[in-house]
Amino acid sequence: MGKILVFGASGQLGSCIKKVAEDKPDFDLYFPAENEANILDVKGLEILFKTHQPQYAINCAAYTAVDKAEEDTDTARKVNKTGAANLAVLCNEHNTTLIHISTDFVFAGNLPLPLIESDEAKPISIYGLTKLEGEEDITAHLKQHYILRTSWLYSEYGNNFVKTMLRFGAERDSLNIIADQVGTPTYAIDLANCILHIIANDKQQYGIYHYSNEGVTSWYDFAIAIFDISGTQVNVGPIRTSQYPTPATRPTFSVMDKAKIKSTFNIEIPYWRHSLEECIKRLKAQ
Template sequence: MSKILVIGAGGQLGQCLRIVAVRRGIVDIVFPAEQDANILDESILNALLAKEQPVFVINCAAYTAVDKAEDEVELAKAINETGARYLASACATHDAALVHVSTDFVFEGKAVKLLTENDEAKPINVYGVTKLDGEKAVTAILPAHYIVRTSWLYSEYANNFVKTMLKLGAERDELSIIADQVGTPTYAIDLANAIYDIIESGQTDYGIYHYSNEGVTSWFDFAKAIFDISRMEVKVNPIPGLAYPTKAIRPPFSVMDKTKIKTTFNIKIPYWKDSLAACITQLG
């Protein structure tokens, strides 16, 4: 295995990459502290890559607060676009391939169809715009890139929908959850495994790839499944998105086609409910 450097090691996916590295016996990997891998400081990034000389860099650093991004446009742009550009430039200088994590929110989500990597990206909120701009920056600067779009990420770590539902379910008997936004949850442990599969494949089929767990669901059905698997007695009421207005508009349908990543890297993708059960078991 070639040396790997993880940027954004303290976040949800970064923590999962660390856990999975141990499980897979990956030892030639570096998880620097945030101050030693500041994605907004080009000189720090270049110094880090010069010191570590990685063959692969995984970028998990991102501004992901979708609603706050509507007010913090410059900060979201700095982290998601400028930071991605700085990192891609550093990778180009130091001959490293980059695995850059992006999002299904680059899509408008109006068409009810499986979204492929060739479909037009047309984001409808600031977060999606900045993530798409980050993709474009990476593509323009660094030929040796794998951009992996994912969706509805959750795990045992950091803040996410699963942990929020478990917390609210312990406090309330009844919840109202949006039922007209459809996508696919992704267990960050599964995504971490897929990223290592890409790296270990030795393939240089660079480009954009889609990865989420298999299957389709709504936020309402996702919440129902969380409570059913956890055996929590919580009544879940389906509501339209219009009944719960948010600053950022969400794509109503963002189910991605994973054919390309499965066939290129021979990746087996778990069904979303099976992975959810695994996560809830870990949460205990």
Template sequence: MGNTLIFGASGQLGQCLAHVAKERNTPGLVFPPEAEANILNPAKLRALFEQHRPAYVVNCAAYTAVDKAEDELDLARKINRDGVENLARLCGEFGTTLIQISTDFVFAGTGNTPLVETDEAAPISVYGLTKLEGEQVIAAHTGQFFILRTSWLYSEYANNFVKTMLKLGRERDELRIIWDQTGTPCYAIDLAGCVLTIIETQNQHHGIYHYSNEGVTSWYDFATAIFELSGTPVKTVPIRTAEYPTKATRPAYSVMDKTKAKTVLGVAIPHWRASLAVCVGRLE
């Protein structure tokens, strides 16, 4: 099967990959320290490729500060586009398959039917734009790639919506949560399982895939479920997006159709609430 290099190993998905790989006893995963694995440093990247001769590279490294990105276009583009291009170029040279993590933010979110991989990408934020640019530079350097678009990522690791809600729910009597943005949460442990399935099965059906958990919800209903499952007695108040202005505009509807991932990658995808129950149970 060969070695797999994980970039962004200390982030949420990187930590989930380490967790699931240990559970599944998946061999060959290499988690280089950030100092050696800077995707903006082509010389260090080449040294890693020459040392490990990876069959796969999983890129979890990204600029993900959605609102901050509106003021830091150059930095976001450097990481989300140029860093990806550095990896893609080396993957093409070494015959390595690149697994790139992308986002529902590549879509405008103005529709009301689940998004398929061939739907037009039209980002409405700097973050979404730079992530789309990252997708687009890959094909110029390699045909061996999987782009996994995900949404509303959370887990026991790093900072995310679930952990923030649990913290605020303990500190406050009432929380105001947006109800008019619709999407699907994704338990990063499940996404990590999808990534490892691609590697373990040596799947050759390269291309773009959508992966989140099943079902549809709003941020308000997501938060309510977190509090129900954790037994947190906090009052939740639904509010509109306009009542909670942010620097970056979010897609109003970003539910993604996962049919392709299920049929071509052969992955079973749990309902978002079932996966949330697992995560909350592990956090308590």
């Protein structure tokens, strides 16, 4: 297997890929530092591609500050659209297959039906819009691509909802959590394993795929599960989105159908609560 470059290596998903790769010696992964692999620095990227001649590139780099993106639109667009396009162009020149991480936020999420890959993308936030623009640029510049849309990503690494809830639960007696936004949490370790599975079983069936853990929940029920599994005593109250206004609008229902990725790559996807139990066990062991 050829070289695999991982962009956004220091982020949550990049850290998870590094972790799962510890037990997979057949993968020749390279995790360049941010100053070596800035996806907006075309000249630097050209040097990286010429030096390593990668067979695969995994793009975990993204602007993910959903609310901040509403004001910082230019930066969000540069990273999520232009950066993705830069990688796609270089991958095309070097015959490299790109695995790019996208989001459920490309959908409006206003219908109570699991979303399939061909459903209309109609983002309702700047973050979602710029991620969709990145998808479109990749599709325009590169045939050899896998775009993986995921949702509600968490792990032992970086900043995420699980770690935030555990911190709040230790600091506060009560919390109010939104109960009318429904989706599926995704353990980034599971997504990392999925990415490496795709590479190991590459069928060259390029395109867009959905990946999250199995099951459906709300942010409120997700928080309840976190506290239940971790043994944290805190009172949690359900609130509506309208009671917690934010600069960016979130999808109300963004559960994704995973039939395509499961059938194409013969992937078994864990149930979200089982993966949450594993993550919390690992966090407690730290």
